[in-house]
Amino acid sequence: MSTPTPTPTPPPPPSAADTPAAAAATPAPTPSGGSKVRLAVFVAAGLLVALALAFFVSPEASSKPDGLNKVAIDEGFADEEAAHDLEDGPLAGYGVEGVDDERLSTGLSGIIGVAVTFALAGGAVLALRLVQGRRTATVSVTDTAQSEA
Numbered sequence: 129m130s131t132p133t134p135t136p137t138p139p140p141p142p143s144a145a146d147t148p149a150a151a152a153a154t155p156a157p158t159p160s161g162g163s164k165v166r167l168a169v170f171v172a173a174g175l176l177v178a179l180a181l182a183f184f185v186s187p188e189a190s191s192k193p194d195g196l197n198k199v200a201i202d203e204g205f206a207d208e209e210a211a212h213d214l215e216d217g218p219l220a221g222y223g224v225e226g227v228d229d230e231r232l233s234t235g236l237s238g239i240i241g242v243a244v245t246f247a248l249a250g251g252a253v254l255a256l257r258l259v260q261g262r263r264t265a266t267v268s269v270t271d272t273a274q275s276e277a
Contacts, residue, residue, distance in 0.1 A: 175246055179239055179242050181238075182238030182239050183239050186235060186237070187231040187234040189222075189234075222238075223236075223237050224240070
């Protein structure tokens, strides 16, 4: 006696929800509160590492001329350097004006640079998120109005 072999059942036909258009119309899942906390911890940890490096490592930077200054010296046009509009600024020369300790001055300058960079980058990210949120809200309102019509 032989046992009959079962015939495979074909997969069900795709529904309208399985189409690419339906997938594109489905809103992306929003991040849970846990992932927002993890992102905030990651950003805060990165900022702390950057601040620590700026304060403790920047005073150890080489005092030798960097790339552009070295080329200017080697090629003989370093003496033609013109005065800079901000050369008397509070952070000129990788230091903070009024702080006599050179290591502390350089470290504070590094911290200020990291803080300003972080603030500008954070502001740009927030601005982009606001613009993206407004676009998403506009599209949602438009889609809702069109589907109700």
